[in-house]
Amino acid sequence: MPPFSFIFTPEMKLMSEENVCPACNSNRVQYALKVGDYDLFNCTSCGFQFLWPIPDDESLTKLYDDHQYHDEERYDSSTINPRVEVIWKKRLNVLHNDLGLKPGSLMDVGCATGIFLKNAREQSWNIVGLEASPQAAEQAQTLLGKDFVEIADFMQYSSEKPLDLVTMWALIEHVRDPKAYLKKAHSLLVTKGWIALATPNIRSFSAKWKAAKWRYYIPPFHITYGNPKSLTRLLESSGFEVMKIVTHFRPIAFFSKNSKSLKLYQKNKVFRIAMKVVLSPLKLFAEQFHWGETIEVYARKKD
Ligand SMILES: [Zn+2]
Structure with missing residues (x-):
């Protein structure tokens, strides 16, 4: 038996009170598609797409402990991929040159x-990193120094001094309650402090074209999928004002996972x-x- 019953009206509104959007808590949701064994739903109120049922904390912890998500390249800071480092430099460029932030x-x-923090420190930011994965945190400590990286749960974190900037790159799609993360960031920031985040864009060309085979559909690791409109609503309802949105077109997203053409694209310059x-x-x-595959949103505290 499924954990709850799906009852659709002619308008395809899901009536289950349990199935609510993790971004805006609306129960105005529609079935979207199946990816592997997982069902995804669209929120018709804010535009978020999300996995349902959302895995509980216990199963998510087990999932990440089993280490299936972590590939070798991701967790090897000794060989920094220059193509990846370019992304960090571009994001710092947006913060400094487009938005006028001074290092803090x-x-x-x-x-x-x-690797993002290494680049930020080179541009005079006082850095601290939080990382839940001990394997990744160990690599970051080797790269940056032990004092600059903590293995900690962000939601339990308290800081003596308020921060000027919180970044969450490729994070919110992994968490059960993205709004709680944004509100927590809000509580740690100075007045008019900044947040910057990046996440897959469900409005992208490749998402529409590849459907269930889209590269960024990796349930249950990815739980939510935003677009410019839904992320703006989420940030505004968490106390931020969106100042800039950038999306990046990624040709790699048009290849199917494990396909021959993907391997050719990755290996043949x-x-x-x-x-x-x-x-x-x-x-x-x-x-x-704003139809690129990844979306970056830069926002500032309203008060
Ligand atoms: Zn919603």
């Missing part, structure tokens, strides 16, 4: 192996460059209208 105190929540040239008009269009 920065917490990166879910800092993984600490000539093929990769050719694909980028062919897809460059689509990239221009996608990024202009």
